[in-house]
Amino acid sequence: MTGDQVARLGVSNAAAHTINRLLNLVSTVDDDRREPGDLTREALNALKTMNKVVARCIMTDTMRGTLDEDLAALFGVDEFTFVRQYGHLNKTHMVDNPQGLWGDLRPTCPAEIHDSCPDDPATAAHHLDQWMSRHLDPREAAPAPTHPVSARL
Numbered sequence: 001m002t003g004d005q006v007a008r009l010g011v012s013n014a015a016a017h018t019i020n021r022l023l024n025l026v027s028t029v030d031d032d033r034r035e036p037g038d039l040t041r042e043a044l045n046a047l048k049t050m051n052k053v054v055a056r057c058i059m060t061d062t063m064r065g066t067l068d069e070d071l072a073a074l075f076g077v078d079e080f081t082f083v084r085q086y087g088h089l090n091k092t093h094m095v096d097n098p099q100g101l102w103g104d105l106r107p108t109c110p111a112e113i114h115d116s117c118p119d120d121p122a123t124a125a126h127h128l129d130q131w132m133s134r135h136l137d138p139r140e141a142a143p144a145p146t147h148p149v150s151a152r153l
Contacts, residue, residue, distance in 0.1 A: 003095035004063035020048035125150035
């Protein structure tokens, strides 16, 4: 894997965990056992992981060549403001060091259970393949890909 592929894997990891958090808000089965404020707490936890998705998307896009000025436009700010707020996410210097980048990303994996953040990024991709396969809707017209996450890495 290249550095930008590892960064993209980090996006997949954070997105999967965000979805898991949001699923906690869909079910009403345990509502009678919830403490006051639990729904809001769950929503805020999902927002925190969504912020990690955005951060990892910025990292991946910059590693793939997206310019700061283009990302700044997406945020509706000028380039200087964007770089000041998000410049620390520019990891283009690690494009040829995927293991090093994974070493930076792994401690901040949002997954509560780190089985989706093992030492090896390829193993992490396969864990996410399994996660994705469990969540794909079998009623879709097109057959699901065998390796929905690792196929393009």
